[in-house]
Amino acid sequence: MTELNTLKISEARDALRKGEVTSVELTEACLAAIDGADALGAFVHKTPEIALERAKAADARGYDGQPDLNGIPLGIKDLFCTEGVPSQAASRILQGFKPEYESTVSAQLRSAGAVMLGKLNMDEFAMGSSNETSCYGNAVNPWKGENGAELTPGGSSGGSASAVAADLCLGATGTDTGGSIRQPAAFTGITGLKPTYGRCSRWGIVAFASSLDQAGPMARDVRDCAIMMSAMAGHDPKDSTSADLPVPDFEAALTGDIRGKVIGIPKEYRMDGMPEEIETLWTEGAEMLKDAGAELRDISLPHTKYALPAYYVIAPAEASSNLARYDGVRFGHRAKLSQGDGITEMYEKTRAEGFGAEVKRRVMVGTYVLSAGFYDAYYNRARKVRTLIKRDFDEVYASGVDAILTPATPSAAFELGKEVSDPVEMYLNDIFTVTVNLAGLPGIAVPTGMSGTGLPLGLQLIGRPWEEADLLNCAYTLERAAGFVSKPAKWW
Amino acid sequence: MSIDIDTARKVAHLARIAVPEEELPALAGEFNAILGFIEQLSEVDVDDVEPMVSVTPMRLKRREDVVTDGGQQAKVLSNAPDAREGFFAVPKVVE
Numbered sequence: 001m002t003e004l005n006t007l008k009i010s011e012a013r014d015a016l017r018k019g020e021v022t023s024v025e026l027t028e029a030c031l032a033a034i035d036g037a038d039a040l041g042a043f044v045h046k047t048p049e050i051a052l053e054r055a056k057a058a059d060a061r062g063y064d065g066q067p068d069l070n071g072i073p074l075g076i077k078d079l080f081c082t083e084g085v086p087s088q089a090a091s092r093i094l095q096g097f098k099p100e101y102e103s104t105v106s107a108q109l110r111s112a113g114a115v116m117l118g119k120l121n122m123d124e125f126a127m128g129s130s131n132e133t134s135c136y137g138n139a140v141n142p143w144k145g146e147n148g149a150e151l152t153p154g155g156s157s158g159g160s161a162s163a164v165a166a167d168l169c170l171g172a173t174g175t176d177t178g179g180s181i182r183q184p185a186a187f188t189g190i191t192g193l194k195p196t197y198g199r200c201s202r203w204g205i206v207a208f209a210s211s212l213d214q215a216g217p218m219a220r221d222v223r224d225c226a227i228m229m230s231a232m233a234g235h236d237p238k239d240s241t242s243a244d245l246p247v248p249d250f251e252a253a254l255t256g257d258i259r260g261k262v263i264g265i266p267k268e269y270r271m272d273g274m275p276e277e278i279e280t281l282w283t284e285g286a287e288m289l290k291d292a293g294a295e296l297r298d299i300s301l302p303h304t305k306y307a308l309p310a311y312y313v314i315a316p317a318e319a320s321s322n323l324a325r326y327d328g329v330r331f332g333h334r335a336k337l338s339q340g341d342g343i344t345e346m347y348e349k350t351r352a353e354g355f356g357a358e359v360k361r362r363v364m365v366g367t368y369v370l371s372a373g374f375y376d377a378y379y380n381r382a383r384k385v386r387t388l389i390k391r392d393f394d395e396v397y398a399s400g401v402d403a404i405l406t407p408a409t410p411s412a413a414f415e416l417g418k419e420v421s422d423p424v425e426m427y428l429n430d431i432f433t434v435t436v437n438l439a440g441l442p443g444i445a446v447p448t449g450m451s452g453t454g455l456p457l458g459l460q461l462i463g464r465p466w467e468e469a470d471l472l473n474c475a476y477t478l479e480r481a482a483g484f485v486s487k488p489a490k491w492w
Numbered sequence: 493m494s495i496d497i498d499t500a501r502k503v504a505h506l507a508r509i510a511v512p513e514e515e516l517p518a519l520a521g522e523f524n525a526i527l528g529f530i531e532q533l534s535e536v537d538v539d540d541v542e543p544m545v546s547v548t549p550m551r552l553k554r555r556e557d558v559v560t561d562g563g564q565q566a567k568v569l570s571n572a573p574d575a576r577e578g579f580f581a582v583p584k585v586v587e
Contacts, residue, residue, distance in 0.1 A: 098570075099571075100567040100568075197548055240553060241548075243550065303536070305532070306533060306535075306536055308529075309532045312526065312530055313530055313533070320507060328573060329572070329582055330572055331573075333573070334574065337583060341583060342584065344508070360507075360509050360511075361522060363509065364507045365527075368527075378530065381536075382530075382533060384536075384541040384543045387541050387542055387543065387544045388541060439547065440547030
């Protein structure tokens with residue numbers, strides 16, 4: 001018999017409905033797997049009591065006419081505020097913070113019957129691409145490198161990726177500001193969807209860069225992402241940027257028929273020095289879509305090169321503003337003060353103690369680019385470049401392209417400790433993903449192959465705004481053709 | 493544009509983050525590396541381009557101008573590092 005914690009969401013749902021398994025059994029299997037996986041650093045706040053209580057409630061409701069996620073055990077990224085449960089965005093500055101409220105996305109999952117197993121590791125305030133800036137310590141990739149080296153699961157949603165890949169939960173929430181769902185998904189051989197900006201409510205999710213942040217599902221396959229997505233999406237009056245659009249049945253869109261769809265292949269994503277295996281993966285992925293009846297078309301997104309520099313103005317600028325609220329007054333950490341210290345010393349000491357190095361760096365860069373005299377040169381210029389990046393995509397879609405295929409990451413997962421010393425080098429991880437956030441588009445990472453060193457590699461599909469259903473169907477077609485089934489060997 | 497130690501000190505203060513004097517040179521160096529990377533943006537012709545305000549064109553919703561929330565003093569204060577008599581407590585602000 002398959003171990004219950006390794007089931008896909010769709011399989012668990014069907015088994016629950018047939019009465020072959022209970023949510024309590026599923027939940028207990030996950031809780032046991034979590035307790036045996038501390039070496040992965042994925043779950044940072046375990047909530048077994050809440051999990052079992054919600055599992056019992058799901059079983060008591062039964063599975064007739066209940067939502068798909070009824071009784072399904074999930075992990076929640078630490079960035080989501082969860083009522084009465086520590087929610088600290090992997091930052092020391094939110095130590096001890098227990099929200100009195102629940103984020104809209106996690107509340108919607110809960111009301112769909114999902115079971116919360118606990119909170120998942122991440123980069124501090126979602127700033128990072130390797131999960132090495134977390135105050136909890138690293139999350140570790142269940143896939144091992146050559147000679148047994150420990151690898152990053154990617155970031156910022158590294159704990160979510162590690163937990164799903166290691167079968168600690170059936171699915172997890174992530175958030176994506178510059179690639180934080182798609183890059184970790186690609187590094188761990190799972191599937192992750194960043195929806196269109198505004199598809200999911202941001203209310204109750206600790207803000208990093210409000211014009212870029214979006215929550216999305218991370219799961220074992222496209223179907224599971226579709227199932228989670230239907231529960232996570234939707235208009236929320238508490239987030240004025242959430243779209244008042246009907247939420248389609250995303251799973252019903254998975255027909256596997258993409259005949260006649262036009263898939264764009266952007267030439268600017270063919271980077272100098274890109275590893276040959278990434279190039280091959282990309283070419284093979286394109287062939288798979290062509291074999292499924294899609295038309296491939298070479299396209300140009302001329303401002304791609306400027307996406308990362310624009311991002312590293314806009315995201316820090318928004319972060320410096322958003323993170324101003326961590327001042328030691330209303331929640332979280334407050335520094336011990338010396339005799340004679342006033343309010344300014346309290347702010348400065350609290351923030352110096354509470355923020356990690358990367359967060360401080362970005363808050364200060366953001367402060368600088370917004371400061372008098374530099375606002376136009378940096379911030380306004382970056383926002384204009386953002387307009388041009390979005391225009392690139394608009395023109396391609398207006399010319400009849402349905403989706404765009406690119407690599408998800410420039411490499412397979414790298415060793416922990418390898419890139420942490422050079423911030424700019426680390427930023428290059430997001431080179432294929434960050435354009436999507438700047439343009440507000442949906443993007444999905446799907447595992448389609450293995451590197452020469454035996455690590456998963458993923459491709460990214462980028463869709464038209466609000467057309468996640470079509471995008472998921474395209475990803476589903478690619479997934480079926482690629483047939484990626486590898487799992488990491490258990491060492492933890 | 494190159495950031496010197498004085499500018500690094502000023503930015504740290506604006507951001508209300510205490511940075512010890514001996515760490516300022518390294519910080520200025522990191523700023524310069526990041527700003528050097530950002531500098532590429534000056535290559536782009538942005539004449540007559542509007543800066544992006546909203547990535548998805550949408551009209552802000554309106555609602556009735558009524559009180560929708562409130563009366564939750566205990567909850568609001570429950571996470572405060574120092575709360576007294578129904579208020580947030582901070583070091584003396586006015587001499």
